[in-house]
Amino acid sequence: MKRMLIFVVLILFLFSSLALAQDDDRVTIRFWHVWGNVTWLPDVVEPAFEAAFPQYDLELRVLDGYRNAYDLYTLAQEQGDPPELLQGTSSNTQAPRDTGFFKPLHEAIAGRTEINGIPVRLDEIVGPAAMFFQLDGEYYELPWNASTPIVFGNMDLLVEAGVAEDVNDFEAIPSTWAEVHEVCAIIVDKFPDVDCINFGAGGWYFENALAMQGAFMANNENGRGGGCVTEVLFNSQEAVDYLAWHKSLEDAGYWVDYGRAEYDIKWADSKLALHLNSSAAARSRVEIAEGNGFTVGADRMPYNQDVDYVGNMIGGGMILLTAGLEPEVEEGALTFLMYLLEPENVANWHKSTGYIPVTQSGFDFLEAEGWFEENPTFAVATNQLNNSARAPQTAGAIFGSFAQVYQMYREVFQNILRNDADIQGSLDRLKAEADLLIEEYNLLVPCEE
Amino acid sequence: MSAFLFTILASALGALVVGAILKRRGRGLRGGMALGAIAGLLGSLATMIPLQYCVLDPEHHMFFKISVLGGTITVNAVALLGILLVIVVAWAFALAIDRLRHHWRARSGTVWQADTAPGTFVGYDFSPWIFLAPTLVGLVVFTYYPAAQNFFLGTQIARRGVAKTAFNCLDNFASLIASRLQDAHYYILSDGFVWHAENARYLAVFGNSLFFSVFIVIVANVLGLSIALLASQKIRGASVYRTLMIWPYAISGVVVGIVFAILLGGGGSGFMNQVLRLFGAEPVPFLSDPWWARASVVAAAAWNKLGFNVLIYIAALQAVPLELMEAAAIDGANAWKRFLNVTIPMISPYIFFVVFLNLNYSFFDLYAVIDNLTEGGPVNATTNLVVDIIRVGVESRDIGKAAAQSIVLFMVVVGLTYVQFRVMGRRVTYGAD
Incomplete structure (x- = not known):
């Protein structure tokens, strides 16, 4: 009996060793990302990619938010074993480029039209995304x-308040700064326990507000006009006007500051009428609404009706390719990147989240399915970007100390709202401090003109 | 001022100060002056050579204004910090040299007897070092080296993810009390203010940390002891009450922050305000008013720590000898006097222990509660030292400044612990004798 047991164990050991040895033949592609809440990646993409390309072993690792992504990646680099692919946030595009850890995508593709039989679809990237993610016409x-x-709207509340005719009347969602005031006056009057509008204090809305009014965030055309950014332009009249509008909403009791966990609860309880958020929140807004029996509508981000609308800009993230990989490993990583740009994958990614379909073929795939007709909430973001001018203002600013400047902006913003600080004076000081930070950063990473 | 002059001045001042101190202690002026001169010399060299005498360089100078009783002076923050650093290091050298001299004299036999306290290794036996080596190696590798590295980082312009750093003198430290825009201004009993600071962000953060520490310790201890006294009564189902009162301790700071955010947040339509409205009360800006937000953090943190404190205090109260209480009662002491004169002294080691832990918690472990309850707002009103380090170092990616801040935090905690042991330690009664 004992001998039999030993024999069985040995056989099992042999088989498992063989299995491991077989696994070892595959090229491992590690992809660290922050989409832990999207099950589509591990459930669908990973098995489908490995089935299509059995020579590759795709390993997904979920990181706890963008904040940690670069830090963990930097540690992995220092230990000499970084993953092949990393998701980074687009609000910080310059800093990772300056590390030297990553290989520019266009260099890795080197003019090829297909990788491992998958077409290279970079020329299909839709205009606004192309403009935002490209630098000097190339993809890094x-x-x-x-x-x-x-803006997401609780349509049932808007109908009950008499603002909208029916739950499909998305036009009733305010799309200018003045309309927000008008609609909020009605909402607050009708429902004393409902907050009219909420949006975060993040710099992204500020950036968008400037872009919508045609103003630059930083000099040298946001760092895209041939020279590097050496100063920010945060104290422009457009910036003052935006913060004055935001302050007026708070003063009137229309905008309420929420903690991190709160807005979903308010949204679920129908205690919040309008929610300005990333279009990537579309899936979660709709799911919460469906679970709580109300209808969600959406419309463009409200703009300043007193100046000509220029355009909105993109935020989100991109995938970075580690430099210095073995050729076969780099080929595998590139294969996976191109696989993600396949129309069906672009479409499914959009459906799972609300992120825009980044390629035209992905958009066409969705349209052919009739997706946007059935889900008009999901069409708003693409429409908004299509209506935006292709200009350096809407391409976003590029400079290395972006994260710090964002953080400083949040503090100044709160000071204006809470302590009634003078808007122009606060922005002047913010600009002066931010310029010093940029000077420091440019000292570490000299600006290449 | 040249580097040479600076060194001579430090040495001369060291001689004067140490000489005067040792003379007052009756240990001789000449020896004291020599010791002071050497310590001043070594102290200035040990600090200024690594710092490349940058505190003398106008490029690194950062100023703040301070107005006291109507008079205003401008202070160079970098030079001030540089001088303080030299004083601290020179002081350490003076103590070390004095100690070495003492040892040398002990070895030569002059004060042999006096120095031979029980447990002291005599002479230069290497055996203690062998026994200490495993711990020392661990300490050096995991504590002292990172601490030194942290200080080095504090003198650099350094960004996370950027390999290159640049020497920045003491500017990261100076920017905590001055502003790089040169517009920090402190008013003490001046210009209509008792105390006021303009453009001095870090000082406000520092004040928040002190506020939280003081009030969390007071609330959590007063309530903890009160509840423990009640829970120690012989009542039916006491163990159930005790368990229920202790369980908040088992909840993580993240959950505490979120629960309190849900209870107190949401402006006028938040849960707690809905409850207040039922009773006809006006809504309270729990998280949007600076003082209410601070009070909310104290309430959440104290609630979180309450269970632990109750647990310790119940154990402490059970350890108070009944015969002492009976004796006091027979002597005519009423319940309050028995509590004040018997219970408190008997449980003082426990109070010391709990206060020490609560204080450390308030300084080091509040991040999760604050981040989830107020995110440090409104307008930094609830940003304490740890939250600010995370914000500067992780969110803003400025690890140079974060390193400087963490050194300040470290020194504060060391200082507080020292004061606590000195002041409170004397009042603690260990045992019944």
């Missing part, structure tokens, strides 16, 4: 999760 990273701020 793969544009993938791209979104833009839009």
Whole structure:
């Protein structure tokens, strides 16, 4: 009996060793990302990619948000074993480029039209995303999760308040700064326990507000006009006007500051009428609404009706390719990147989240399915970006100390709202401090003109 | 001022100060002056050579204004910090040299007897080092080296993810009390203010940390002891009450922050305000008013710590000898006097222990509660030292400044612990004797 047991164990060991040895033949492609809540990646993409390309072993690792992504990646680099692919946030495009850890995508593709039989679809990237993610006409990273701020509306509340005719009347959602005031006056008057509008204090809305009014975030045309950014332009009249509008909403009791966990609860309880958020929140807004028996509508981010609308910009993230990989490993990583740009994958990614379909073929795939007709909430972001001018203002600013400047902006914003700080004076000081930070950063990473 | 002059001045000042101190202690002026001169010399060299005498360089100078009783002076923050650093290091050298001299004299036999306390290794036996080596190696590798590295980082312009760093003198430290825009201004009993600071962000953060520490310790201890006293009564189902009162301790700071955010947040339509409205009360801006937000953080953190404190205090109260209480009662002491004169002294080691842990918690472990409850707002009103380090180092990716801040936090905690042991330690009664 004992001998039999030993024999069985040995046989099992042999088989498992053989299995492992077989696994070892595959090229491992590690992809660290922050989409832990999207099951589509591990459930569908990973098995489908490995079935299509049995020579590759795709390993997905979920990171706890963008904040940690670069830090963990930097540690992995220092330990000499970085993953092949990393998701980065688009609000910080310059900093990862400056690390030297990553290989520009266009260099890795090197003019090829297909990788491992998958077409290279970078020329199909839709205009706004192409403009945002390109630098000097080239892609450094793969544009993938791209979104833009839009307003979600609780249509049942808007109908009950008499603002909308029916739950499909998305036009009733305010699309200018003045309309927000008008609609909120009605909402707050009709429902004393409902908050009219909420949106975060993040710099992204500020950036969008400037772009919509045709103003630049930073000099040298947002760092895309041939020279590097050496100063920010945060104290422009357009910036003052936006913050004055935001402050007026707060003063009137229309905009309420929520903690991190709160807005979903308010939204679910129908205690919040309008929610300005990333279009990437479309899936979660709709799911919460469906679970709580109300209808969601959406419309463009409200703009300043007193100046000509220029356009909105993108936010989100991109996928970075590690430099210095073995040729077969780099080929595998590139294969996976191109696989993600396949029309069906672009479409499914959009459906799972609300991020815009980044390629035209992905958009066409969705349209052929009749997706946008059935789900008009999901069409707003693409429409908003299509209506945006292709200009350096809407391409976003590029400079290395972006994260710090964002953080400083949040503090100044709160000071204006809470302490009634003088808007122009606060922005002047913010600009002066931000310029010093940029000077420091440019000292570490000299600006290549 | 040249580097040479700076060194001579440090040495001369060291001689004067140490000489004067040792003379007052009756240990001789000449020896004291020599010790002071050497310590001043070594202290200035040990600090200024690594810093490349940058505190003398106008390029690194950062100023703040301070107005006291109507008079205003401008202070160079970098030079001030540089001088303080030299004083601290020179002081350490003076102590070390004095100690070495003492050892040398002990070895030569002059004060042999006096120095031979029980447990002291005599002479230069290497055996203690062998026994200490495993711990020392661990300490050096995991504590002292990172701490030194952290100090080095504090003197650099450094960004996470950027390999290159640039020397920045003491500017990261100076920017905590001055502003790089040179517009920090402190008013003390001046210009209509008792105390006021303009463009001094870090000082406000520092104040928040002190506020939280003081009030969390007071609330959590007063309530904890009160509840423990009640829970120690002989009532039916006491063990159930005790368990229920202890369980908040088992909840993580993240959950505490979220629960309190749901209870107190949401402006006028938030849960707690809905409850208040039922009773006809006006809504309270729990998280949007700076002082209410601070109070909310104290409430959440104290609630979280309450269970632990109750647990310890119940154990402490059970350890108070009944005969002492009976004796006090027979002597005519009423319940309050028995509590004040018997219970409190008897449980003082426990109070010391709980206060020490609560204080450390308030300084080091509040991040999760604050981040989830107020995110440090409104307008940094609830940003304490740890939250700010995370914000500067992780969110803003400025690890140079974060390193400087963490050194300040470290020094504060060391200082507080020292004061606590000195002041509170004396009042603690260990045992019944």
